[in-house]
Amino acid sequence: MKFLKYKKIFFLSLLVFFGVTSIVYIVNPKVVYEGINTDDVNFYSLPWDKEKPFFPGELATADGKMGNPKAIPSSSECVKCHKKEFEEWVPSLHSISGRDLVYENSIEVNVDLMKNHHGKELSRFCDSCHNPIEVAMGKNNPIVSVEPSDVQTEGLACVFCHTATHADAELGNGAITFDLNKAYDNLSGSAILASPTDHARAFGSAKTNELLKSAEFCGACHNERYYPPVTPSTKVLHAQSTYDEWKSSWYAKNDVTCQDCHMNYEPIKFIGDLQNGIIKKPQKYSHNFWGGNHVLQDTSLKEKLLFLRGGVLPGVDVKEYFRLIDKQKPITDKFLKAAAKVQIIEQKQEANNLIVKVRVSNVGAGHNLPTGVVDQKHMWLELKLTDENNQTIYDNGKTDRDDNVVIWAERFRDKKGKIIMDHMTFKTHDITLTRPTIPPRESQTITYKIALKDGMRVAKIEANLWYKIAYEELIIKTLHRNIPIPKFLLANDTKEQK
Amino acid sequence: MKQFALFTISATVLLIASGYVYYFLAPLNWGAGEIIMHIHLWLGVLFSFYLVFAIPLHVKDNNSKVKRKDFKLLSYVLMASIGFTLFSGILHFIPYISYFFTPIYYQFDTYDNISKIHLVFATLTSILFLLHLSLHYKKGAK
Numbered sequence: 001m002k003f004l005k006y007k008k009i010f011f012l013s014l015l016v017f018f019g020v021t022s023i024v025y026i027v028n029p030k031v032v033y034e035g036i037n038t039d040d041v042n043f044y045s046l047p048w049d050k051e052k053p054f055f056p057g058e059l060a061t062a063d064g065k066m067g068n069p070k071a072i073p074s075s076s077e078c079v080k081c082h083k084k085e086f087e088e089w090v091p092s093l094h095s096i097s098g099r100d101l102v103y104e105n106s107i108e109v110n111v112d113l114m115k116n117h118h119g120k121e122l123s124r125f126c127d128s129c130h131n132p133i134e135v136a137m138g139k140n141n142p143i144v145s146v147e148p149s150d151v152q153t154e155g156l157a158c159v160f161c162h163t164a165t166h167a168d169a170e171l172g173n174g175a176i177t178f179d180l181n182k183a184y185d186n187l188s189g190s191a192i193l194a195s196p197t198d199h200a201r202a203f204g205s206a207k208t209n210e211l212l213k214s215a216e217f218c219g220a221c222h223n224e225r226y227y228p229p230v231t232p233s234t235k236v237l238h239a240q241s242t243y244d245e246w247k248s249s250w251y252a253k254n255d256v257t258c259q260d261c262h263m264n265y266e267p268i269k270f271i272g273d274l275q276n277g278i279i280k281k282p283q284k285y286s287h288n289f290w291g292g293n294h295v296l297q298d299t300s301l302k303e304k305l306l307f308l309r310g311g312v313l314p315g316v317d318v319k320e321y322f323r324l325i326d327k328q329k330p331i332t333d334k335f336l337k338a339a340a341k342v343q344i345i346e347q348k349q350e351a352n353n354l355i356v357k358v359r360v361s362n363v364g365a366g367h368n369l370p371t372g373v374v375d376q377k378h379m380w381l382e383l384k385l386t387d388e389n390n391q392t393i394y395d396n397g398k399t400d401r402d403d404n405v406v407i408w409a410e411r412f413r414d415k416k417g418k419i420i421m422d423h424m425t426f427k428t429h430d431i432t433l434t435r436p437t438i439p440p441r442e443s444q445t446i447t448y449k450i451a452l453k454d455g456m457r458v459a460k461i462e463a464n465l466w467y468k469i470a471y472e473e474l475i476i477k478t479l480h481r482n483i484p485i486p487k488f489l490l491a492n493d494t495k496e497q498k
Numbered sequence: 499m500k501q502f503a504l505f506t507i508s509a510t511v512l513l514i515a516s517g518y519v520y521y522f523l524a525p526l527n528w529g530a531g532e533i534i535m536h537i538h539l540w541l542g543v544l545f546s547f548y549l550v551f552a553i554p555l556h557v558k559d560n561n562s563k564v565k566r567k568d569f570k571l572l573s574y575v576l577m578a579s580i581g582f583t584l585f586s587g588i589l590h591f592i593p594y595i596s597y598f599f600t601p602i603y604y605q606f607d608t609y610d611n612i613s614k615i616h617l618v619f620a621t622l623t624s625i626l627f628l629l630h631l632s633l634h635y636k637k638g639a640k
Contacts, residue, residue, distance in 0.1 A: 006631070009504050013511035021519060021534060028529040081601045186528030191535055193603050194594035195520070195613065198528050200606050 035065025035181035041138040042145035047118045048229065054135050056230050057128025058175035058220075062165050067136040067180040074150035076315025078158045080189055088287035089158070090316055091297060091328040097155035098131030099310030100296065102470070105478035106423055114426045118229070122426060125230050128174030129221035132160050136180050150314040159183040162203040164211055169219025169243045176220045179205075218258040219243025224373065226428060232415060237431045239410070242371045249440040251366035254279055261366060262290050267331065271338045271364040288328060290335045292370075292377060293469050294488050297329040333488075338364040342381070342465045342491040345445065354450045356383060358463045358493075361443040368437035370408055370467065375431070376423055376474055378409035379490065382464040383448050387457055394450050400468060400487070406446050409434050421473035458497050465490040502552055503631070509545040513538060514624050521617055539591055546584045553577065569633050576626040583623045586616035 038044055038053045044066075049055045053066065061067065075095075079086035089095050097103070107126055111119035124140045134140065134152040151157050160176075163183045168175035185192055185202050192199045211217050224240035231237055246252055256279060263285040264270045273280060295301075296309055299322050306312065312321050339362065346357040360381060362369040370379045382397030397405045412420040412428040420428060438444055452458070467488045475483050516538040524531025557573075564570050589612050596602040604612070 006503060006507050009507050010511060013508040014515065016508075017512050017515040020537070021516075021530075024533045025527060025530040028527065028533060030527040031529045081597075081603060187532050187535075189601075190594050190597035191532045193597045193601060194539060194590050195524075195535060196603070196606060196609055197524070201525070204606055 031186050033068050033071035033181065033184055035061060035063050036068055036138075037065055038138075041066055041141075043141065043143040044138050044145075045118070045121055045141055045143075047121055053138075054124050054128055054174075056122060056125040056173070056227075057135060058168070058171055058173040059124075059128040059132050059135055060166075060175075060177040061136055061181065062163075062177055062179035063181050065181060066138045067133060069137050069147050069149045069152070071184045072133065072137075072149065072151050072159055072180060073184060074314050075154050075158045076150060076313075079315050081193065082158075085158075085287045086315065087324055089289070090313055090321065091325040092287070092289040093291050093293050093296060094156040094289045095154060095313055096296065096309050097129070098127065098134060099153055099155060101308050101310050102474065102478050103130060104310065106474065109422075109477055110424060110426050113424060119426070122229060125173065126425070129224075131155055132174060132176070132178070133157055133180070136178075153310075154313060159203070161212060161217075162208060164217065165205070165207050167211060167214070167217045167220040169216040169223055169247075172220060172223030172225055172240075172243070174221055176217070179208075213257070213259060215243065215246060215252070215257040215259075218262075219246070222258075222372070226425065226431075230426065231428050232426075233429045237428065239375075239425075239428075239431060240371075240373045242367045245367040245371060245437075245439060249366060251440055255281075256366060258366070259285055263287065264290075268334050268338055271335075275363060288331070290328075290332060292332075292336060292372070292467075294329070294332055294336060295469055295486060297325050297332050298486075299326050299329065336467065336488060336490060340364070340369055340379075340465055340490040342463045342493045344461055344463050344493045344495045347461055347495060347497070349452075352452050352454070354385070354448075354452055354458060356448040356450065356461055356463075357445055358383065358448070359443050359445045360438060360465060360491075362438040362440050366440050368439050370437060373410070373423075374408070374437065375410040375412045375420070376470040377468070378407060378471075379465060379467045380405050380407040380409075381446060382462075382466060383450075384462040384464070385450065385458045386460045386462070388459040390459075393452075393456055393458065396448070397464070397466070400466070400471075407434050408437050421471045422477035423474050424477075460497065461495045462492065463494075464492045502556060505548070506552075506627070507631075509541065509548075510624060510627060513542055513545065514620060516541070517617070517620055521613070539594055542584075542587045543591055546588065549580060549584065553580070566633075569630075572626065572630060572633060576623065576630050579619055579623040579626055582619040583616060586612050586619060590616065 038046070046053060054060065075086060075089070107123050111123050113119065114122055120140060120142045124135050127135045127140055137146050137152060139146045139152060151159060159180065160178060163179045164176050165179050166177040182202055185199055187198045222240060222242040223244060226233070226237040226239050228234065246258065256274065260281055261267055261270060264282050265284065265286045267290050270282070296305070299305060301308070306318065312318055341361040341363045343359045344356060345359045346355070348355050358381060365371070370377050378400065380397050380400045382395065384392060385394040387393050396402055400407060411432050411434060412423070413430045413432065414420055414427050415429045467490045468485055470485055472482065472485060475481055475485065516534050520531055520535045520538055524535070593601070593603045
C-alpha cells in the first residue's frame with residue numbers, strides 16, 4: 001500500500017523511542033528502599049519474644065522488618081499537596097502523641113523505674129500507640145543506633161495510618177500492622193499528581209482505605225491491657241476499654257463509628273442529630289481527631305503551650321501553629337460539652353436533711369464517660385448550695401480532692417495497694433474504678449443527703465460536672481512543677497428554691 | 499501535507515509507545531517510568547498544540563477533495579477520537595503542572611478512569627489513524 005511509504009518514519013520513530021527508553025532504563029536503575037532486618041539494627045535488644053521486635057507493644061510491620069529512616073517521609077512532605085488534611089492534623093493530639101512533654105517525661109520516669117528490668121524495651125509498649133514509627137525504626141532501645149528523622153517526632157504521622165493493613169481491636173495495645181517500608185514514593189511531586197499509581201501503591205491501597213474507616217482500626221490503640229512484663233501483676237489489667245465500651249453500645253449497633261464523631265467536619269451537629277435519632281454518616285472525614293484534651297489546645301498558655309506540646313512540628317511555623325490550634329480549640333470545648341448532661345431531678349426536705357438527686361447522663365459520647373486511661377483523665381460532680389444572701393452553705397466537689405467527692409476515675413495501685421497518682425504504669429499491680437464509668441446513652445443518679453443547720457434556708461442548688469485531663473501528681477513527677485491543672489465544666493444544672 | 503503526515507506519524511508512535519511503557523511497565527522501575535512519563539506528557543502537550551492548529555488546516559485543504567463517504571465518516575470519527583485522547587491527556591497534565599503553583603488533584607478513582615479513557619482512545623486513535631492513512635492512499639479514496 002502506498003501509505004507504507006511512511007514506514008521509514010514509522011520505524012525510525014520506534015527506533016528513537018526504544019533507544020531513549022533503553023538508555024533511561026539503563027541509566028536509572030530501580031530505586032529500592034527496603035526494611036531493615038532486626039539483626040542489622042546495632043545493639044537492638046530483644047529480651048522477650050524474638051519473633052516480635054516491638055513487644056510488649058502489639059505493633060507489627062507488614063514485611064516483619066524495621067523501618068528504614070532514610071525512606072520514610074515526614075508529614076511535612078505530605079503538606080505540599082494535602083495542606084487541608086495536614087492543617088487539620090497539626091493541632092490535634094495525634095500529631096503530638098509522641099512529643100507531648102508530659103508524655104515523653106512520663107516515659108522517661110517509667111523507664112527509669114525499670115532501669116534494671118529492660119525499662120527502655122518496655123517503653124515499646126507505650127510508644128506502639130504514641131510513637132509507632134519511632135518504635136518501628138528501633139529507637140526504643142537501651143543503645144540507640146538509629147539515625148534521627150523528622151517523621152520519628154510526629155507521633156501518629158500520615159504514614160502510620162495510611163499504610164496500615166491490619167488492626168486487631170480485641171487485642172489492643174497498638175495491634176496494628178503497617179506497611180511502613182512501602183511508605184515512600186518513587187515519583188516526584190509533579191509526576192505523582194499526573195499519575196498517582198505509585199502514590200496509591202505506597203499509601204492508598206484499597207485494604208488500607210477500608211481499614212481506616214473502621215472502628216477496629218481506632219480500637220487497636222484505644223483498648224489497652226497491662227500484662228507481664230508491663231505490670232508486675234500476673235493478671236490482665238484493663239487500663240483502657242474505649243473500643244469495648246463502644247462495641248457494646250447503641251452506637252456500634254447502629255454503625256456509628258469513632259470516625260463519625262471524632263473525624264467529623266461538624267461534630268456538634270452530628271452529635272445533636274444522633275440525639276434526635278438522625279443518623280447521617282459524613283460524606284467526608286476530617287483529620288481533626290476531636291478529643292478530650294482541652295489544655296494542649298489552650299493558646300492562652302502562650303509559650304508554655306509550645307513547651308508542653310514539645311515544640312513546633314516540622315512543616316509549620318510558630319505563628320501558623322498557634323493559628324491552627326486556635327481554630328480547633330472552640331470545637332474541642334463544644335465537643336466535650338456535647339458528651340454529658342447534668343440534671344437536678346429531685347430535691348426535698350426530710351427533717352433537717354436536704355435530699356438532692358442529681359442525674360449524670362452520657363448523652364453524646366459513643367464510649368463511657370470518662371474514657372481512656374482514666375487514672376489521669378477524670379470527671380467529678382460538684383454540688384453547691386447557697387442561701388438567699390448567696391452565701392455558700394454546702395459545697396462538695398469544688399475540687400477533685402474533696403472528701404466523699406463523687407468521682408469517676410481509675411485508681412492504679414502498687415503491690416501494697418497504695419494508690420499511684422502519677423501514672424507509674426510499670427509498677428501498677430491492680431486497677432480499680434472509684435465508681436463505674438457511664439456507658440453511652442445511660443445515666444447514673446447520685447443522691448446527696450445534706451444535714452442542714454437550724455434556720456438554714458437553701459435558695460439555690462447547683463450541680464456542676466467537672467473534668468480534668470490529669471492529676472497534678474503527674475505534672476510534679478514529669479515536669480517537676482506544682483502547676484494546677486485547669487478543670488473543665490462539662491455540664492451543669494441549677495435549681496432555685498422558692 | 500507530507501510534513502504533516504511525517505510529524506503526525508512520528509509523534510503518534512512516540513506517544514503511543516511511551517504511554518504503553520508507562521502504563522504497563524512503570525511499576526517495574528518507577529525511576530525510569532517517571533522520565534518516560536515526563537517525555538510523554540511534554541510531547542503530548544506540544545503535539546496537542548500542533549494538532550489544534552494543524553487539523554483544521556488539514557480539513558480545510560482536503561475536505562472538498564474527499565468524495566468517499568466512508569472515508570469522510572472515518573475522518574470525523576478519527577477527529578472525535580483525537581479530541582477525547584487530547585482532552586483526557588490534558589486532564590493528566592493539569593495536575594502535573596499545577597504542582598508548581600497550587601496543587602490540583604483528583605480522587606484516585608477519577609485518575610484511574612481518566613487513564614483508562616486516555617488509553618482506550620489513544621489506541622483507537624492509532625488504529626483509526628492507520629486506517630485513515632491506508633484509505634487515503636487507496637486508489638480512488640478521494
